[in-house]
Amino acid sequence: MRPVATSASLFADVAKENAARYDHPRYVTRNGDDEMPHTLALTETLRQHLTTLVEQIGPRPTGSSGNQRAGQYLKERFAEYGWLVETPPFDCLTWEPGIASLRCDTAALHTHANPFSPPVEGTFPAFAFDSPEALEAAGSQKGRIVVLTGALSGDPFIPLNFPFVSFEEQQRVMKALIAAEPAAVIGIHPKPLFCDADFPIPSLTVDPSGAELLRTCRGELTIAIGGKTIRSIGRNVIARPRRLPSPKIILTAHYDTWFGTPGAVDNAAGVAVLLGAAALLDSAESPVEFVVFNGEDHYASPGEVQYFTGDLGQIALNVNVDGVGAQEHLTGAAYLGEAPALFKSIRAIQADFPSVVEGEPWYQSDHTAFLQRGIPALALTSTPFDAWLERTHTAADTLEGLDFERIAEAARFVARVVEDSLRGSASD
Numbered sequence: 001m002r003p004v005a006t007s008a009s010l011f012a013d014v015a016k017e018n019a020a021r022y023d024h025p026r027y028v029t030r031n032g033d034d035e036m037p038h039t040l041a042l043t044e045t046l047r048q049h050l051t052t053l054v055e056q057i058g059p060r061p062t063g064s065s066g067n068q069r070a071g072q073y074l075k076e077r078f079a080e081y082g083w084l085v086e087t088p089p090f091d092c093l094t095w096e097p098g099i100a101s102l103r104c105d106t107a108a109l110h111t112h113a114n115p116f117s118p119p120v121e122g123t124f125p126a127f128a129f130d131s132p133e134a135l136e137a138a139g140s141q142k143g144r145i146v147v148l149t150g151a152l153s154g155d156p157f158i159p160l161n162f163p164f165v166s167f168e169e170q171q172r173v174m175k176a177l178i179a180a181e182p183a184a185v186i187g188i189h190p191k192p193l194f195c196d197a198d199f200p201i202p203s204l205t206v207d208p209s210g211a212e213l214l215r216t217c218r219g220e221l222t223i224a225i226g227g228k229t230i231r232s233i234g235r236n237v238i239a240r241p242r243r244l245p246s247p248k249i250i251l252t253a254h255y256d257t258w259f260g261t262p263g264a265v266d267n268a269a270g271v272a273v274l275l276g277a278a279a280l281l282d283s284a285e286s287p288v289e290f291v292v293f294n295g296e297d298h299y300a301s302p303g304e305v306q307y308f309t310g311d312l313g314q315i316a317l318n319v320n321v322d323g324v325g326a327q328e329h330l331t332g333a334a335y336l337g338e339a340p341a342l343f344k345s346i347r348a349i350q351a352d353f354p355s356v357v358e359g360e361p362w363y364q365s366d367h368t369a370f371l372q373r374g375i376p377a378l379a380l381t382s383t384p385f386d387a388w389l390e391r392t393h394t395a396a397d398t399l400e401g402l403d404f405e406r407i408a409e410a411a412r413f414v415a416r417v418v419e420d421s422l423r424g425s426a427s428d
């Protein structure tokens with residue numbers, strides 16, 4: 001076993017090489033400022049990518065026109081940085097929002113449309129349930145509206161056929177609802193409670209601000225759900241060096257968004273980190289593959305399913321970036337799975353990047369599918385988890401909430417992790 005690369009001096013020549021790459025014409029700074037000109041140039045480049053994704057393209061749900069434009073943009077950028085790019089297509093469903101209204105007598109409740117809900121229109125008697133047992137015992141709810149209260153409205157439902165994780169209790173509730181065949185089901189939550197084209201019952205989410213009105217509403221509710229589910233095509237964007245050494249590091253970030261959000265922190269910022277690393281790294285033979293997933297925020301994760309059913313090859317590490325760059329937050333790096341020597345070496349690199357700190361373990365993104373296959377993962381997000389997380393999946397996840405310098409620093413950190421693996425990972 002060779003000693004693992006941990007000393008700062010070992011990276012001196014890497015730093016020099018990187019500096020030379022920063023001198024490439026695309027990094028020429030505008031003002032000739034020699035105080036960290038290269039850093040400024042990378043930050044500016046990533047700001048431009050982020051502006052395109054977040055403001056010019058906007059929402060990018062899998063299979064939507066914004067999603068297809070974003071995929072094309074990423075394909076062009078990776079190619080421009082010298083990488084071989086592949087964009088294998090897959091079939092998927094996407095959704096166009098329509099009316100989503102609920103009234104109690106004449107009072108309208110504040111609602112959040114549930115993407116992919118079948119349509120419904122009418123006035124129906126409403127009945128509330130707070131446990132799966134009560135729902136199962138009640139039998140048929142044909143011609144009624146079922147209102148989910150208490151724990152049944154606690155968390156958004158993991159889709160019926162979600163490939164990577166499911167909760168028994170939620171599956172039980174969804175199956176009881178399908179058996180009861182109500183005209184519609186209503187949940188109470190700040191965000192859509194269902195997003196699932198496989199769930200056949202029309203559904204709508206009432207904002208907690210309307211919960212009291214819903215509780216005191218005796219008798220009937222008038223509901224109208226529109227929206228349209230559409231067949232479409234999506235693509236992952238996969239970029240490789242011209243000669244790919246083995247084993248390799250897989251850098252991942254998802255470029256799709258939830259419906260109606262410009263998706264700045266979630267997850268244009270993660271995509272920008274990958275683009276930054278692609279600009280910094282040697283595209284001829286770095287031991288790295290970029291997989292920009294299309295489906296992390298889609299009910300069926302079609303991009304992930306396509307990737308993980310293929311031949312993954314020898315993977316030493318997954319670095320997944322999701323939710324970095326929230327203003328006034330540091331970048332949290334969670335070291336997950338078993339790779340003590342490799343993680344020791346990466347922690348030593350991390351020490352050179354003051355805005356990257358060791359973060360709490362988390363599993364709510366694409367790295368979990370690698371962990372489930374025994375592949376260790378380094379998962380980057382904004383730490384601590386707090387207010388920024390509430391803005392994700394909403395219209396408030398805008399460019400103004402981003403710290404571009406932190407995003408550029410995360411990109412330099414990720415690039416260094418890959419550079420070091422050229423020297424250190426063979427001993428792991």
Ligand SMILES: [Zn+2]
Pocket residue numbers: 254266267296322323365
């Ligand atoms: Zn995300």
